[in-house]
Amino acid sequence: MTTTxxxxxxxxxxxxxRTLPGRxxxxxxxxxxxxxxxxxxxxxxxxxxxxxxxxGAFRTVRVGRESVLVTRNRAGEPRAFLNICRHRGARLCTxxxxxxxxxxxxxxxxxxxxxxxxxxxxPNLVRMPDVDRTAYGLTAVRVREWLxxxxxxxxxxxxxxxxxxxxxxxxxxxxxxxxxxxxTEELALGRRVRYDVRANWKxxxxxxxxxxxxxxxxxxxxxxxxxxxxGYAAQYYVGHGAAFAPGARGFTVDGSAGPGRxxxxxxxxxxxxxxxxxxxxxxxNLVPDHVIVHRMFPLAHDRTVVECDxxxxxxxxxxxxxxxxxxxxxxxVNTQDFEACERTQPGMASRAxxxxxxxxxxxxxxGAFHRWVTGLLDAGAG
Numbered sequence: 590m591t592t593t594x595x596x597x598x599x600x601x602x603x604x605x606x607r608t609l610p611g612r613x614x615x616x617x618x619x620x621x622x623x624x625x626x627x628x629x630x631x632x633x634x635x636x637x638x639x640x641x642x643x644x645g646a647f648r649t650v651r652v653g654r655e656s657v658l659v660t661r662n663r664a665g666e667p668r669a670f671l672n673i674c675r676h677r678g679a680r681l682c683t684x685x686x687x688x689x690x691x692x693x694x695x696x697x698x699x700x701x702x703x704x705x706x707x708x709x710x711x712p713n714l715v716r717m718p719d720v721d722r723t724a725y726g727l728t729a730v731r732v733r734e735w736l737x738x739x740x741x742x743x744x745x746x747x748x749x750x751x752x753x754x755x756x757x758x759x760x761x762x763x764x765x766x767x768x769x770x771x772x773t774e775e776l777a778l779g780r781r782v783r784y785d786v787r788a789n790w791k792x793x794x795x796x797x798x799x800x801x802x803x804x805x806x807x808x809x810x811x812x813x814x815x816x817x818x819x820g821y822a823a824q825y826y827v828g829h830g831a832a833f834a835p836g837a838r839g840f841t842v843d844g845s846a847g848p849g850r851x852x853x854x855x856x857x858x859x860x861x862x863x864x865x866x867x868x869x870x871x872x873x874n875l876v877p878d879h880v881i882v883h884r885m886f887p888l889a890h891d892r893t894v895v896e897c898d899x900x901x902x903x904x905x906x907x908x909x910x911x912x913x914x915x916x917x918x919x920x921x922v923n924t925q926d927f928e929a930c931e932r933t934q935p936g937m938a939s940r941a942x943x944x945x946x947x948x949x950x951x952x953x954x955x956g957a958f959h960r961w962v963t964g965l966l967d968a969g970a971g
Contacts, residue, residue, distance in 0.1 A: 604949065604950055605947040605948065605949065606947065606948050606953060606956050607944070607945050607946075607947060607948075608945040608946045608947065608948060608955075608959065609791070609945055609959050609962070609963070610942075610943060610944055610945045611936075611937040611938060611939065611942035611943055611944075611945065612937075612943075613789075613791065613937075613962075614789040614791060614792060614890065614891075614934065614937035615789075615890060615891070615937045615938045616890065617889075617890050619890065619966070620789075620887070620889065620890035621654075622966050623790075623887070623962075623966070624653035624654050624887075625653065625654075626965050626966055626968065627653075627869050627962070627965055627966075628652055628653035628869065628870070628887065629652060629653035629654065629655065629743045629744070630742075630743070630744045630748075630965075631742065631744075631748060631753065631868075631869060632733065632740045632741070632742045632747065632748070632750055632753060632754050633652050633653075633740065633741050633742065633743075633869075633870065634738050634739075634740050634867070634870065634871045634884050635648075635650045635652065635657065635659055635669075635738070635739055635740065635741045635884075636648050636650060636659045636738065636739045637737060637738050637739075637778065637898060638667065638734055638737050638738060638739055638774070639737065639777075639778060640686070641659065641660060641661050641667065641739075642688075643661060643665065643688075644660075644661050644662060644663050644664075644665060644704060645660065645661070645688050645689045645690060645691065645704060646660065646661060646686075646687075646688045647659060647660040647682060647686065647687055647688065647689065647693075648660075648685065648686045649672050649682050649683075649684070649685055649686070650741075650886065651886050651888065652730075652741055652743060653743065655671055655672075655743060656671070656672035656673070656680065657669055657670070657671060657672060657730055657741055657743075658670050658671070658672040658681060658682050658693070658727075659732075659739055659741070660689075660693075660704055661704070662703075662704040662705050663703075663704055667732045667734060667739050668704060668705060668706065668729070668732065669729070669730035669731075669732045669739070669741050670706050670727035670728055670729055670730060671727065671728040671730060673727075673728065674695035674697065674698075674700050675700070675708070675725050675726065675727065675728070676695065676697075676698055676700045676711070677697060677698065679695050679696070679697040679698075681693055681695055681702075681727075683696075689704075691703075691704075692704070692709065692710075693727075698711070698712065699711065699712055702726060702727050705726075706726045706727035706728075706729055707722055707723055707726045708720075708722040708723075708725045708726045709722065730742070730743055731743075731744075731747055733750050733754075734774075735750075735754065735755060735774075736768075736773040736774055736873070736882070737773050737774035737775070737776065737900075738882070738884075740754060753868075754867055757865060757866065757867040757868065758865055758867070758873070760827070761827065761828075761863070761864075761865045761866075762827075762828055762863060762865070763827055763828040767828075767855075767858070767863075768865070768873070768875065770851075770853040770854045770855060770858065771851055771853065771854060771875055771880055772851070772853050773873075773880050773882075773900060775903070776851075776879075776880060776900035776901060776902065776903070777900065777901055777902070777903040777905075777906040777907070778898055778899075778900060778906070779879070779899045779900065779901040779905070779906050779912045779916070780898075780899040780912060780916045781896060781897065781898050781899075782896075782897050782916075782920060782923070783894065783895070783896050783897075784894070784895045784896075784897065784923060784924075784927055785892070785894055786892070786893045786894070786895055786927045786930060786931060787891060787892055787931045787934060788891065788892075788893060788927070788930035788931050788933065788934040789887075789890055789891060789893070789930075789934060789937070790869075790870065790885055790887040790893045791958075791962065792930045792933055792934060792937075793885060793893055793895065793926070793927070793930055794866065794868075794869070794870075794885075794958060795955050795958065796926050796929060796930055797864070797866060797872050797883075797926070798866055798954065798955055798958060799820075799951065799952045799954075799955060800817045800820055800821060800951070801820045801949060801951050801952055802929065803817040803818060803820065804817070804818040804819075804820065806925045806926075806929055807922055807925055809842055809918055809921050809922070810918070810921075810922050812834065812837075812844065813833060813834055813837045813840060813841075813844060813862075813918070814831040814832070814833065814834070814862055815832075815834050816831050816832065817831060820951045821951050830858065830861030830862055830863040830875075831861065831862045831863075832860060832861060833860040833861070833862070837860075839877075839878065839914075839915065840862065840876040840877070840878070840879070840915055840918060841914035841915045841917075841918055842914050842915075842917040842918040842921065843914060845914055847876075847877075847878040847879065847914075847915050848878050848879070848901055848902065848905040848910040848911075848912065848915070849878055849902065849905065849910075850877045850878050851877060851878060851879075851902060852902075854877060858875075858877065859877050860877060861876075861877070862874070862875070862876050863875040863876075866958075868958070868961060869885075870884060870885035870886070870887070871883065871884055871885070874919070878901070878902075878905075878915070879899055879900055879901045879912075879915060880899075880900045881897065881898070881899055881900070881919050882897070882898045882900065883895055883896070883897050883898075883923075884896045884897075884898075891934055895923070895927070897919070897920075897923060899912065899915065899916050899919070
């Protein structure tokens, strides 16, 4: 059976199109397929590079159904492995983050691996000369670095990073230079907030992609970006950035000035807000004096952890600039959005939503996201 959204009956108003049916947000089997065909098959933004401060620093992240260990080798190069000992399958690192001095050692039988994943020691290993230490090393995961983040792909043959990840910025902004000017990889982490959202990951993506709700639940945001009150999101037009209100001096909760414009951005990018969705799980928000990056970690059909980073010029962070008002603006937006998603999640199981809901014209671009999801789930289906 196809997973393409059903059409509305003959009485459908021409201005409305169907959403995904409710089961796409409530069925654990649909979520299992998403884990396999989306999160474990595409590039997944996992860790900010600066979180790994040097050789042996590590973080463990959930990618689909897998735990992945991300670290740096002795040369400082990023490495990622499935977080599984090759001996008997024990979890290698059980903490979310930490640091090892030289090697990674399984606490079960002491199989030991270097920071490039090679098996270097195990009890009685010298008595097993036939064991290939490279072949029985950790299972490597491909890594790319962009915008200062490490992106992972578990697929045997990953899709083009340039087309599927970097291409999202080009598709949204019109060219690669528009995002490169923010020099996100050189920015410093000013604040990180972790949100545990009791909602399906797709509800969060859909919410971020539209602004039909902005006038209803985002009073602080629409004060700074008045056109959002009209319901058209920043992502609706290629290259368009929402203009600041005439009286707003910065992208802050009270419209006061922020820590200072980033030096690389173009004049036409000043006093503008741009938003980019990098499917499946990343949102990038660009404003003149900082960048906000959301990374989603879908844990269940009705639970998604979101890490939100506020990034600023290094001198602003090191110099103790007051970042609280700019952080507070989007923290409020996040809280308002996630509460809305949590209010929506129970309705996905209602018989009233069995065939789905509808999208008004300013939300029609969400239909493309739905087609993207169902296309991936249908791929290879018997």
